[in-house]
Every structure is written in C-alpha cells, then in structure tokens.
Amino acid sequence: MSHTNALPFPSRSIASDGIPGQAPVLSVKGLTTNFDTSSGTVHAVRDVSFDLYKRQRLAIVGESGSGKSALAMSLVGLVPPPGRIVGGSVKLHGTELVGLDDAGISKIRGRDIGLVFQDPMAALDPLKTIGTQFVETIRVHQDVAVKVARRMACELLAEVGVNDPERRIADYPHQYSGGMRQRVLIAMAIANDPAVVIADEPTTALDVTTQAQVLDLLAKICDERGNALVMITHNLGIVEELCDSVNVMYAGRFVESSSTRSLFGTPAHPYSKALLDCVIDPATAKRGALPAIPGSPPDLSVDEPGCPFVSRCPIGRDELRCATERPESRTLAGGAVVRCHFASDTPGDAA
Numbered sequence: 001m002s003h004t005n006a007l008p009f010p011s012r013s014i015a016s017d018g019i020p021g022q023a024p025v026l027s028v029k030g031l032t033t034n035f036d037t038s039s040g041t042v043h044a045v046r047d048v049s050f051d052l053y054k055r056q057r058l059a060i061v062g063e064s065g066s067g068k069s070a071l072a073m074s075l076v077g078l079v080p081p082p083g084r085i086v087g088g089s090v091k092l093h094g095t096e097l098v099g100l101d102d103a104g105i106s107k108i109r110g111r112d113i114g115l116v117f118q119d120p121m122a123a124l125d126p127l128k129t130i131g132t133q134f135v136e137t138i139r140v141h142q143d144v145a146v147k148v149a150r151r152m153a154c155e156l157l158a159e160v161g162v163n164d165p166e167r168r169i170a171d172y173p174h175q176y177s178g179g180m181r182q183r184v185l186i187a188m189a190i191a192n193d194p195a196v197v198i199a200d201e202p203t204t205a206l207d208v209t210t211q212a213q214v215l216d217l218l219a220k221i222c223d224e225r226g227n228a229l230v231m232i233t234h235n236l237g238i239v240e241e242l243c244d245s246v247n248v249m250y251a252g253r254f255v256e257s258s259s260t261r262s263l264f265g266t267p268a269h270p271y272s273k274a275l276l277d278c279v280i281d282p283a284t285a286k287r288g289a290l291p292a293i294p295g296s297p298p299d300l301s302v303d304e305p306g307c308p309f310v311s312r313c314p315i316g317r318d319e320l321r322c323a324t325e326r327p328e329s330r331t332l333a334g335g336a337v338v339r340c341h342f343a344s345d346t347p348g349d350a351a
C-alpha cells in the first residue's frame, strides 16, 4: 500500500498557498526504481509516495545506500543505467513525468525543477567560464538575448552573495572556492524560476559553517521565490533548523514521514529514533552528521518478507511478526506516517 503524506507545517509560518489541502506542486505515488546488475536486481526505491507544496521544505534523510539519490534521480528522469523506473508516478502540476522521452524531461529539468547536486566541480564544466555556462543554462529554457541572459546571471550571482559578479562571471570554476561554487550552482538552479528545487547533499565537501550558510541561503531563496525545496542531507541539525517535514528513508522505503517538530520531538519509527539517538552529541547537545547505527542495512537485492530493519531493531528482533510480515504504512495519532508494526508517537507506548 502506498501512502501520501499531507503534513502540517508547524515549524514555520507558511503562506496560505503553501498549506496542504491546496494542490501539490509535485505529487509522487508508488515510485519504484531498480538497478538490474549482474549480481541481481537492486531495489533502490520502493513504493515511495509524497506530496510537495509551494514553499514547503521537505528533507529526505537516511543512511548511505538507503536510496535517497536514486529517488532524486528518479524524480527528474536521470536514473543512470542499469537503473530504471519500474513503477509509480511523478506529477509536476498534474503533468506526468515518468515515461517522458529525453526531450520532454529535458525541458522540465532546469526549467520547472532546479537541481543542486553533490559535487559542484562535476556539475560545472571546468573549461568554460561561469558566465558562459550560466548564459547557456538560461537560454536553453528562455528565449532571451545573450546580453539579457548575462545581466540575469549577474543579478542571480549577486543574490547568492557573489561579490562583483560583473567581473567574477568571467572566471572559471576552479577560480571559485568550494562554498562559492555551491552558491553559483544555487543561482543556476533558480535561474529559470523552477517550481521545485532538489538539493542532493549539496554541501558534503564543505566545512560545517559553510555548509550551514549555503543551505540556509538555499532555503531562504526558495522561500522568497515560492519554490518548494527537497533537501537530501545527512545533516540532521540542518534538517531540524530549516525543514518543515522529513521523510526518513530506509532500504528504499520511507519508513517515517513526519513534520520536523514531531520527528525531532517524538520520533516514532525505531529507525528514526536510532538515527536521532546516535547523532546527539552529549557534549554540545547539537546534532551533526550521521554516524553509524550498529548493524548494517539489508542487501537491497534480496527481498526478505519481514521488516527490513528487524535485525537492528530494539523492539522487533524478537517479534515473529516483524520477521515475517512487511509493515505497511499507517498514520499515527500525531499525524506521522510510519512503516512499523509497533511504532507509537505516544511516549511510553511500544517503541
């Protein structure tokens, strides 16, 4: 069974056009993506559903290998071979994206959905100036003269904090610092005024302070422009500070979809609890990057019948039901949607 989360935004005030109940900007239902490898089919994204609203900031968190990037790629038709979407739907303003040909999805990517990916050096062409690349990005989707595109690029660079953009636009990517390259990518991602911005761990190579500054900037810009933001990150501190709602991903599935306040206050799924427990630094009480949870995630090419978290779970290990019956998603009293037979958002109950 798929679930679609329709979450309140308790942590920030959201304009009325951003409240669930309005039509979602992006609606994902039952999205399923496999990688057919020589050693078997890797089920990277399984039956993922969510709705995203104007100005919403949605985080996707989970350990390495849980399927976050495969999901991001699936949303924009960039799943690399041998991967392919084998089921489900991704609708942007009601238009189906799954199944579009390359030309169709290319029109959407960069225009309606802006992307900020992990490695700015890989995303930028080292042999072209920032200005040349920026002008190309704008002119692929907008019928404007080079001069106009250049002016737009300078304005956007100024907006993301690049000083003296008229001069810096003539520089090559290697002449920018890591943080500045991320800012350039943010400026490019918003250049065509997309409805949705997807940022996949955009700051891994940066120091913690610069990371926070870059993500804070991205969130603010999306807010000002009314863009919805999907933020894929390992940094739960940033999620808690910047995002409205969180989807916790484990072994290709969303195991908890919750408002940020609810997740950090009363995490319901044992996996969410484990994630939060192990990132609370007792010395500073601040949450940082995800360290490891004891045990390892399941092999995504093996389709076990029970809960994929069972071998690591403090409450499910001894339960026959957890070992034999896959939990479907269900909505708890507080609104969180979880895939766990025993999860509870009432302190003292079950998990």
Ligand SMILES: Nc1ncnc2c1ncn2[C@@H]1O[C@H](COP(=O)(O)OP(=O)(O)OP(=O)(O)O)[C@@H](O)[C@H]1O
Pocket: 035, 037, 042, 043, 044, 062, 063, 064, 065, 066, 067, 068, 069, 070, 071, 080, 081, 082, 083, 300
């Ligand atoms: N090109 C590929 N070929 C085969 N398997 C792949 C490929 N890309 C991803 N996978 C597999 O899909 C699963 C999900 O990977 P994915 O990169 O989406 O995880 P992730 O949560 O984004 O991890 P990270 O946080 O490290 O980026 C993993 O088991 C991974 O090995």
